Amino acid sequence: MHDDPSANPAVPAPDLAQHSEPVTLPTDRRKGCPFDPPAELTQYRDEQPLRRLRFPDGHIGWLATGHSVCRAIMADARFSSRKELMHDPHMDIGDMEMPPAAPGEFLHMDEPQHGRYRKLLAGKFTVRRMRLLTERVEQVTADHLDAMEKAGTAVDLVSAFAKPIPAIMICELLGVPYQDRNSFQEQAATIFNSDNLDDKMAAYTAIQAYLTQLVAAKRTEPTDDILSDLTESDLTDEELIGVGFLVLAAGLDTTANMLGLGTFALLSNPDQLAALRSDPSLAGQAVEELLRYLTIADPMLRVALEDIEIDGRLIKAGEVIVVSLQAANRDPAKYPEPDRLDLHRKAIGHLAFGHGAHQCLGQQLARVEMSVAFPALLTRFPTLRLAVPPEEVPLRANPGIYGVQSLPVTWDKE
């Protein structure tokens, strides 16, 4: 797509002759543009969809920002996900070595190890099975909307709505008692967000202890859930704990951010909000567009296992590539007027769930949750609006999963 600049005159042809200096990864979004990728990032994409990147530890790797090159890299098994081979694009971790994936942490493994875990789980997250959960999602959503109505005319939408709905769903699916989720969520947040290594270790140990006891309970008294089913596979306790941790953490911290940030985006685009409210059948398509527009999980890391030529450049074995899904999903070569939220566009083909062998395992669950929750919220509260000026909505700084920390909203009593 990039070699046909005539398709979109706004995109300058990449000048491959010009060997530009390595850049550093832009992470700061412009003030007042909470939904847009950092301006330098999209500028780099428009100049050169694949370019050299300097990591904080001095490693010279690559930054991929164009849709077609990002998709190609994610699809190619010669680009590894192994954690111990990575360089951190956000900070210099000094002499500390990145540990290899813990048992069960298949997100950071390659084939064949990755596939062994993935196939044990994929059958539990199929399109058909997730659709069967629609009614349950509707019920959980209605319960939370009822509670919001009872609470008055203002809430923090993150704690009243965005967080609990996906949390209940993933806890029920996995078989985690719901009352345990708060401490789990807190500890997971410490592991992912804290700068304090001791706190991180303490939280990690606590989660391990909790999951150890949970897995033991499922072995002795299996219940009707995924974790119990997995005790019948050949996975060891250690592996079950790793799988449980990965799936629970992914389930608690992803859709929640889409619901929070997505509502913020809709409230900031009144015409789009009105379109969805007047036509709830738009929900499926709207969810794809919100996924594209917000691309909350970013960036991805891959490392070349051998010398690989791609997009006219030679990536050498051992070089790390930062794959910027958010830049790719705003690529004008793929989407006309990419920076416009347009719920009527065909956004499918976006990379918000990744691509290739690691493409999101929970995507069909996330789709059902969002296509139920967004329209239900808008229909229940026709006057829903922000309770603070948009620039006061606190944004998450967490590199990894973007979102709002809280979303103060209000509405008129009927």
Add this chain to the structure above:
Amino acid sequence: MAVTLTITVDRDRCVGAGMCALTAPEVFDQDDEEGRVVVLDTEPAPAHQAAARHAAGLCPAAAITVTATDTTTHQQ
């Protein structure tokens, strides 16, 4: 012109992401054990051909192959 589409899948490559069952539910499903693709209709009717092609393009594992044959027969 009548075109017959023939769908073949490489189940070993499939990672069970479900893009196919989402995009062309009349043509693809997933099994309950490993979530891998199941072809419901190896020669989809014209109404489902566009969706089947689209699904093949979206599959994250390039596990779906669509072959088109022109089956136009001369009118007697």
